[in-house]
Amino acid sequence: MDPSRDAGVDVRGLSKVFGARAVLDDVSLRVAPGEIVALLGPNGAGKTTTLRILAGLITATRGEGVVAGVALDGSLQRLRARVGLLTETPGLWDRLTVHDNLLTYARLYGVAAPASRVRALLDQFGLAGRADDRAGVLSKGQRQRVALMRALVAEPAVLLLDEPTSGLDPDAARVVRDAIAAARGRGVAVLLSTHQLDEAATLADRIAVLQQRLLADDTPAGLARRQPGSDRVVIDVEGDARQWASVVAPMATAVDASGAVLTVTLAPGRAVPDAVAALVGAGARVHGVRQAGPPLEAAYLALVRRDG
């Protein structure tokens, strides 16, 4: 196994059966350190079950692998010590202060200097002023931030997040996304489940589509490109677009020019930057570029509907 994966997630053939009901079937996943992978899937697709298995909360019926350097069939206590889990609901102790919530977890994880670690987190997440407030009086966004701090309190090698921005207002969601991106910057392997395709597209390096089994595991752009027509781009240029059609023709299978808009179907192996560079090189002023084909949502829906 690649040693660089030891600190991340590398699991193969995970299956989980509850009674007679199969929830997961032969799921293999990799999340490298410093990488964010979004787990997409409809309700009941097995996302939470996957996260719970990787967090050492429940065991897989079949499958093997390593999470944060610990084998799934090894010491789950050791695994839990190296993984941070953000559960679907914050699950704070409402009667305790924010500080005491975090301090208890710091002590549970055996953090060397728990009080200073908690102070550092409160400062980092902008909640130092609420440290002595009871968790029960916080807003939903603040509660989610505290829950994320709790998941990060032991500086885990792997961070598992179950719908981290669900139900949050845009500002609170941005704060949480920034924190997740910062964790990636520190080399943490992040696996997050979400229903928000925009979030997956902007935050994740790769997207894994799950519906009991793994339907796809690709970059957001790669996933979108799986749809027919996804290789079509719309380029807004200054002036009459027809004069630039011949510039992009060598790298396209079809070019349509209308008004100030070029619609280009890229040839295999060609990418948007090639077309833009050619246009700019020829003297065109490019005002905007966007995907003409179906967005990520269409690709996702096509996958899960085809499987469902």
Place this chain on the structure above:
Amino acid sequence: MGDAVSRMGAIAAKELAELRAAPAVLAGPMMMLVTAVAVPFLVAIGVPWWAGESLADAEDLAAMARDSAAVVWRPGLGAEAAAQAFLLAQFVPLLVLVPVVGAMALVTTSIVDELKGRSLEPLLATPITTLELIAAKAGGAFVVAMTLLAVGTALFAVATAVLAAPGVLATLLSPTAAALLLGLAPGAAAATLMLGVVTSSRAKDARTAQQFSVLVVLPLVGLFVSRIGDGVSPAAMLTVAVVAWAFTVLLAIVGVRVFDRERILTRWMQ
């Protein structure tokens, strides 16, 4: 080992902090404590005083007092004092119910609140083991239950010294009372705690867990306590205490099994 102690300490401290923040959970046990302390003095001292009669005149009572094993006779103890001591001794076993009720209320509320507040999943995702978690929760509740017992016993003793006739307190300090309060009460509280762990890990709310546990525990404790007035020996009481501790260990083993992470998360927190 050090890590385990640290983790259990973290949970015990959190339990006590939650109790300080919401002491209402102690309302039931406090009512029990007040009852266990007030009713005996109401019966043995308040009612005769209000009726203007002396217990020394009740010959049947004096005869029962002389025959009772619950009272250690002391030379020179007057008839009034003997009757008071006899009556108060009948109520001392009520103090056993104080830590039992307290333990039940604390542990069931603690676990069911974790289930309902969905704080159990992140807690179970930490390195804490099931045994450590149960021991920490039960341990914190046990300390509080024993504190309630100590407070109740102290209040009972002070009230006896202040309100009862001279010599009554010394009469009540019998081997029977010692076996009851130092042996049986902790054993009964510990067994109740573990029963509370088992029932609350499967209950949807604290009241259901308490009702189920109380249905099992109180009749047993009540039956035993009711026999004490008939002269259960201290040795027999200590034997029952040992049985209660053995029952506690058995229930702890069952508790660890029913507190299985996967079952809790997939069947009881859905």
